[in-house]
Amino acid sequence: MQQIINFVIRNKTSLLFxxxxxxxxxxxxxxxxxxKSKFINSANFFTGGIYESASNVSNYFDLKTQNEILVEENNKLRSLILNGIDSMDTSISKIDSTSYNGRYKIQTAKVINNNYTSSKNYLTINKGEKHGVTEDLAVITSKGIVGIIDNTSNGYARVLSILNTKSRINAQLQSSNHIGSLVWNAKSSAMVQLTDISKFAPVKQGDTIVTGGQSSIFPQGIPIGLVEDFILDISGDTYTINVxxxxxxxxxxxxxxxxxxxxxxxxxxxxxxNE
Amino acid sequence: MNSLNINSIIRFVVLVLAQALIFNHINFMDSVNPYPYILFILLFPVNNNRTLFIFLSFMLGLFVDLFSDSGGVHAAACVTIAFARPPILKFAFGMVYEHQNIKFNNTEFGNRVIYFLILIILHHLIIFSLEVFNISNILLVLKKTLFSSVFTLILCILISVLFSNRQR
Incomplete structure (x- = not known):
């Protein structure tokens, strides 16, 4: 017994290490x-608070671009009202909550922390449980999808970005109903991959990719991106598309x-x- | 002794905040970020309690993990370099370290660069291999380690030169 205690005391540094x-x-x-990453995440009171106060300051440097994006979106929505929904061919009309008979509830949130350099990227937004935000809600911008909420605290939520190797989102071609999964290979923050698209699908460069209707998270038809290039897999059955x-x-x-x-x-x- | 502790605490807080708010968002060439927060470990006084030092390094890494949503990647890397520091000190500084009176401000510049470089590369290698966690992407890991290490080394040397209070 004495020897065990002596051993522990002698090697306490290595054991602690x-x-x-x-x-x-x-x-x-x-x-x-x-x-499963419940404990160490940026959506808690402490880190969320610090990120929020930092983004309060840094927001001012970005006001011009953000205003332009909002004006552009207003422009789209206005033309939607004036022309009627039918004549609008962009898929933005699908985001409009009224066309879904209130199946979707929409609220705004602001990104207070954004990462895109590691292979597992997350965003932090300033809405949390007290605003009714729970896990597995979709996050989009006026242009396209951002990710899925994977962790919430009282006032903040963490978003699993599409630029995360863990992310898998159901997606399809806009022109046909061939579905696949949107993943990311961590190579570049300006390119995501759409895998498992059947080789019979009519893929062309410049085609639009939208979210598929098979997930209960994203509504169908939210824009994702454009086809940059595509290759047939080694197996020869499916395309892998760079989006x-x-x-x-x-x-x-x-x-x-x-x-x-x-x-x-x-x-x-x-x-x-199961009974 | 007391002022040393206060100094360390301030350094800890400032480095974690600087890492979370500034250095994690530099994104040089789209994907290269430096991690100069490990200066806390590099410049921690030598003749101090080793158990406490390892524990502090763990906390340092854990706080950076909290801010950058990376699980326990930074904590693992910090604990490892804190544990591996004494042999590397001995290698880089030789006899001066043996006599336990090393002051980083008074050491030779070349020795200090070697000491920084070894610990930084070790730290970054652990970070990126744990983060990517995929043996088939070993090239990506090595590339990231190389670029980030150079960036971190330059920043660490600049910061340690700028804030050193050497008596002339």
Whole structure:
């Protein structure tokens, strides 16, 4: 017994190192699996507060571009009202909540922290549980999709960006109904990949990619980006398409959170309780 | 001794905030970010309690992880370089370290660069391999390590020269 205690005391530095190292490895591995990184994230009171006060200052440097984006969006919405929804061919009309008979609830949020350089990128927004934001809500801007909320605190929420190797979003070609998954290979922040598109799909350079209707998170038809180039997989059955997102992911400020009010019902239907 | 502690605490807070608010958003050439917060570990007084030092390094890494949503990547890297510091000090500074009276402000510039470089490369290698966590992307890891290390090294040397209070 004495010897064990002596051993611990003699090697306390190495033992502490090993202990802390394994704690951090455990945290890392936990953060690699979707929906499990609960403890260490930027959507808590402390880090959220600091990011919020910092973004209050840095917002002023960005006012001009953000105003232009908002004016552009107003312009689109105005022409929508004046011309009637039918004559508008851009898919922005699909975001309009009225065309869904109130199936979707929309609220605005501001990005207070944006990362896009590592292979697992997250954003922090300034809406949280007290505003009715929960996990698995969609986040978009006026131009296209941003990501999915994966963690919330009282006043802030963390968004799993489309620039995250963990992200998989159901997407399709606008011209046909061939669906695939939107993923990211971490190579460039200006390019995401659409995989598993059938080789029979009529893909052309410059085609528009939109969200598919198969997920209960995103409404169908929210714009994602344009086809940059595409290759047939080694197996020869599916295309992998390089997509250039409409959103400049490096410059985000005003976003919309979309809540599908039917999500609960759809989920229950798809996963019936086994008796 | 007391002023040393206060000095360390201020350094800790300032470096974490600077990393979270400035250096994580530099994005030089689209993807290169420096991590000069490890200056806290590099310049921590040598003749101090090692257990406390390792624990502080862990906290430092954990705070940076909190801000950059990276799980425990930075914490793991910080703990490792804190643990590996004594042999590297011995390698870089030789006899001066043996006598336990090393002051970073008075050491030779070349020695200091070597000391910084070894710890920075070790730290960055651990960060990026844990972050990418995929053996088939080893080239990406090495590329990121190389670019970020150079960036961090330059910043670390600049900061340590600018804020050193050397008596002339």
């Amino acid at each position: 090993l202990l802390l190292f394994f704690v951090s490895i455990a945290l890392t591995i936990q953060s690699h699996s979707y929906h 250039k997102p409409f959103n400049d992911m490096t410059n985000l400020s005003h976003t919309y959170i979309i809540e599908n009010l039917d999500a609960q019902e759809i989920k229950q239907l798809e996963n019936p309780v």
